[in-house]
Amino acid sequence: MTADTSFGPNAAMADLMEFQRQTEALSSVSERLVWDQETMMPRGAAEQRSEELAAMEAVLHERRTDPRIGEWLDAADPETPREERILALIARDFARASAIPADLATEIARQTSLAQGIWAAARANDAPQDFLPTLDHVVVLKQDEANALVAAGFGGGDLYDALLDDYEPGATQAELAALFDTMRPRLVALREDILGAPDQPAALEGRFPQEMQLRLARACATAFGYDWNRGRMDMAVHPFSSGRWQDSRISTRVVEADPFNCIYSTIHEVGHSSYELGIDPDHAFTPLGRGVSMGVHESQSRIYENQMGRGRAFAGWLHQRMSDMMGGLSIDDPDAFYRSVNRVVPGYIRTEADEVQYNLHIMMRFDLERDLIAGRLAVDDLPEAWNARFLKDFGVAVDRPANGMLQDVHWSVGLFGYFPTYALGNVYAGCLNQAMRAAVPELDESLARGEADPGVEWLRENLQRHGGLYEPRPLIEQATGAPVSPEPLLTYLEEKFGAIYGL
């Protein structure tokens, strides 16, 4: 009891935890800086902010590769499974960060920062040829990174898997490809049936003033249990959520002719933020104190936005609320309003896609980026490959590059391996929805009153509170009591849209 614990394994554990605590706090500071940049920062401060973020990144990189971490990990003697898991996560981050030579890390940071600007200009000018040489450089650098990771034992010898592992630990391209191959034909068939149906839902018409949309967005965030005491909502060009533990903020945007844009991006970000805010406070400032993967994160934003937010029950509440605010709407009938919320229309743009077509956008990106990283597809051939694949999966030809391979920022900033986590998140959301509906039969009754609480509480209790305690797939399987499968999502989509479109 009175033994000196200043030396030995316990001391190593304590030192490592204290070091990690500061690292987590610093990384949270960086995230807050990015939030500020996107919402508050004066226009003229861009250069200074990039200097500040680079300084933070340098500090964080130095800490993540600090050789003392290796010594502490060797000496530490974890006493509980939780401590073991914390050490495993620290060890993984340390091994990943240490695997990448400092010169390469710097070069990637520099090139992707440049590439993002070049991509934005190329998209604005609809000029892929201005971007392709830069993208080629980024691909080569990411291949170098993947090779370094593979050499350090990541990805089981596979370059793409070594990159994927950063966003979705444990996932492999083989497994995802198999999953997506099951889904693609059913989604393509569903899309074709929907677009060929004789009775198409009407679009909501009118202009919806910004002030009214923001009031509505606040009401929706409250309906989904967003904790305003630990968050806030601001405007941003691209809505996002930012932060953890006691401070996770959301942003939204307003398009006057399309209130659903504001409403559903708000509910989506509430899902992301509520995941972070729902993590057990004991995990704060440890590697357990963050969402465990991008896929699981997306499952939360999607189940809030789609399975709950775009369901008939909540749409009825929303219809009443909007009718009251606007003194009437172009769509009087709540059923017709529900159909309008879920309209499927042809489109080129991933971020504007509906529940049915969204995953098709992801799957083509997944296949193209796997080919790029493997060297099976040359960057110069990407525009043609993109357009051919789009025509095949969507039945229409891309009209211009800005609506094609230039539409997403991801590749320019080196996010190879990120795209599939969006579709995986939808699959997870399908599994979780099935289990949640079984466990919370009264959920729709509550959503019809504008209260998502029973669903939110089920998600918090079964998933969110664990943070990084379990690996993504076991976490979902533990929450749902069943193996991960695309079946619940596909069945949900076929039933929902079958009913809406009278298929």
Place this chain on the structure above:
Amino acid sequence: MTADTSFGPNAAMADLMEFQRQTEALSSVSERLVWDQETMMPRGAAEQRSEELAAMEAVLHERRTDPRIGEWLDAADPETPREERILALIARDFARASAIPADLATEIARQTSLAQGIWAAARANDAPQDFLPTLDHVVVLKQDEANALVAAGFGGGDLYDALLDDYEPGATQAELAALFDTMRPRLVALREDILGAPDQPAALEGRFPQEMQLRLARACATAFGYDWNRGRMDMAVHPFSSGRWQDSRISTRVVEADPFNCIYSTIHEVGHSSYELGIDPDHAFTPLGRGVSMGVHESQSRIYENQMGRGRAFAGWLHQRMSDMMGGLSIDDPDAFYRSVNRVVPGYIRTEADEVQYNLHIMMRFDLERDLIAGRLAVDDLPEAWNARFLKDFGVAVDRPANGMLQDVHWSVGLFGYFPTYALGNVYAGCLNQAMRAAVPELDESLARGEADPGVEWLRENLQRHGGLYEPRPLIEQATGAPVSPEPLLTYLEEKFGAIYGL
């Protein structure tokens, strides 16, 4: 020309500059976090933010005391006076930071953080006895810090001077005491004459809606040349300015019955921010890229607020503007409005004091804190000493401790040596105003149109742009072409208030 400069003095210089650049960027990040805390942060995030700020402080402390700085300083061979100055400033910061034992620095951070909360509660409860033991602990810690600094050669053997040096490099208590002794009798006499004058200005009456005050505050900030492209204005409980180079933000507050509170605290903060924004961009992210001292900083906020903002010319413009906005005011006549802006009334509170009485508040704090640090005054005797001195200088007895020694946060957070820089700033502002008026005879004509530009430009050209390039006193003397003296300030006050009160 082709010599390898990777080794030798130039390499040391380059390495040190790069290291310093990151340190400056990180310190700017910390400042932005504090801004966020005071303006944007959700209420529930206090604990997390204190964790984040502590992590940043730990990183900054480690960098400020990094032994490589000593090696680089030894090896570096500055080639210009500017480089010499940069090295001198880095050397001073390094010596100060290294002089204080790490344990003591940690203990001061911990105790002052606690003490601030205890002070706030004691002030709310009007209970000095709840605060005195804590204050005593803080005083002892600051004496320890001062002793460590004196041992390292700071302050010329004087404890108080070693602390003062952090806020006003080169200033000494002996010199300040002599300065203040010249000023005190004339200010006391002026205050007595004013309060005894038969014709007292009327107060402006009415309620001024928040939205209107903020619109007015924006117009005033614009009138004083605030660069909205590199700044923004938000609400805060205690107005402050925050940031440098491309991003210096201001805050303000609104009291519905007192629009001058909002207007003049805005102009004050515009002065602080404009100083930072006015520094030559070449100095950015070096020790030259910040205001050189608290006294010089305060000279800018005060000359904007008082010598320009509360002058007859600008008051006339403000009167017109407010009359237009409100459709008439309780004071019709612009001369009477000008007198109202400059009303002198008895009061206990420093932050609410007018131009005449403000410095008297400072001088008593300066004398009391010098006695505390020297051990001539025991903390237990402070309330009595405060009240006796207040009665002597202001002619009235303090009614309750919250209006007496509990009113300011400074001592609780260990800011001993800070107070006198406020009065020194006023003295500097007096000197600068005299020179500026001589150089810019058309200034009042311009201020009467709501344009402070000629004054702002003179200040930028003669003072602000230099940042930390010169020590405070030489900087002022170079800008004014005359030795620093209290005479211009005293003459200005006697003439201005003599005219207003018909003395």
